[in-house]
Amino acid sequence: MNTLQELASALKQQDDIWIYTHMNPDGDTLGSAFALLEGLRQLGKRATVVCHNAFPGKFYRFTEPSDKTIAPRYRVSVDVASPQLLGDYEVDAQKLDCCIDHHRTNTMEAPLIYVDDTAAATCEIIYELLMLMGVSITKRMANSLYTGITTDTGCYKFSNTSPRTHRIAAALMEAGCEYEAINRELFDTKSRGRILVERHVLDTMDFYFDGKLAIAVIPQAVKRASGILPEELDGVSALPRQIEGVEIGITMREREDGCYKISVRTATYANAAEICRQFGGGGHDRAAGATLGSDLAEAKQQLVDCCRPILEELK
């Protein structure tokens, strides 16, 4: 792996730079890309941000359309863990000059690689890179970087949050980032569709093992009637686990083919990844996923049976 100083020096020597983001872009890949874009422009360079998808307007006011009139002479990826995540741009992975990321599982190849999995967000790395490049952080850059950091740390709540995260947030506030508006839009705004789905979840949730297991089902019909966006469903998946006393919270979303996509969240000791592995899925200790068959009653029973030994032995 290279040093961040090597990346800073290399980038300062380049021009006509394409910055690649991952498909289904989130706050961190977009925040990283657009802060770097503005930093490069401040140094007098031409650059543009590209993505498999159109940039979502919602939440990410700092984005602008890609400018493909710039012929790429240097290629950088930010927050992209594997070539597949480039989508339509996957072929460009072979021509990549520089990769900046924070995913431990990164499989990208490039002459210059900087992967720091102690960074809570790629935006933390980009902030430090911009400092090394002598860029001064504008309000707009601060908004981009803050968005990535608060997205990936769930507003400083997730275990990846570090003292460094808070210190960078402090510096971004000093650069004028609109943290109130950003956090309100990302965490405290729910669409009417989401409210509909939340109501359904609260109305139909089942509890087992003295309330230590909660299972909620989201049928296709409810999803369709609500018009909820896929990214909003993630917030809903957190609901069952948030109820007091619940150690394992499971959301079962009916897919179009009738099978159930399950999302498992755990509070303190149950291992979500282990539960999901029993159904061919996987994930992290506290959040994981898998897919179950189309017989709802049977799928539910399988989940209950799987959770029984975990929850009963600790009674």
Place this chain on the structure above:
Amino acid sequence: MNTLQELASALKQQDDIWIYTHMNPDGDTLGSAFALLEGLRQLGKRATVVCHNAFPGKFYRFTEPSDKTIAPRYRVSVDVASPQLLGDYEVDAQKLDCCIDHHRTNTMEAPLIYVDDTAAATCEIIYELLMLMGVSITKRMANSLYTGITTDTGCYKFSNTSPRTHRIAAALMEAGCEYEAINRELFDTKSRGRILVERHVLDTMDFYFDGKLAIAVIPQAVKRASGILPEELDGVSALPRQIEGVEIGITMREREDGCYKISVRTATYANAAEICRQFGGGGHDRAAGATLGSDLAEAKQQLVDCCRPILEELK
């Protein structure tokens, strides 16, 4: 006003110290008091924390019962804005030696006073005071102080959050605070009672002016059936405003006497305090309260009429 250094020097010379917290204690007054308690003990002193109420066990694992066998020879209040807030201890306000607070409206009198309204939480001041006193921050103290800071900033979301807030959070993480568990308990855990009330709110909320005004009603019967705690109702009051497109979110809680306690939250431009002032209440720009009469339909109509000029002129 005195300097923090003067307070540090004074406290180092005292012993047998009573630390006063405000009634209906929250994370900030308790976090401040118990961190200071432990700091004073580290310096070899006897001290205890007192409060009008019993210390709530929930959320605040760092508390311990008051030890009134210690005869007070020095009295300090933390996060107490006025003598009335001492409740049963109001008479002690006259004997107070030192007052530490962050409320601009502070009306306490004491030989030593330190009120810093730029501090998001009194815990920020206590952290700085402990540093000046040469105390080393233990994990338990870090938990106390982090609890106060995250409580009063709504997990770094409220407008009182500052770069200093984030830098102190970073230091508290380095001292080992259990930020994940603290934030999960404070912000991501809902009692079954709260879920019941949230369901009722979502099921019965009314929208006006193209969805820019949302009004929810919480009848006594629902409150009683749910067994929800008063402090949990504050979280519910935030719900209507969180819906996309809502500028003014109002919750009407039926009181025991049949009147309605209204809580007004606004998103970006409507002034909540001004709305409430029309009904004899008051508060802040984005969150305020008032009390209305017992005729629900009439009270609702009054609120709608009051919001009309604010929301219609900006259509």
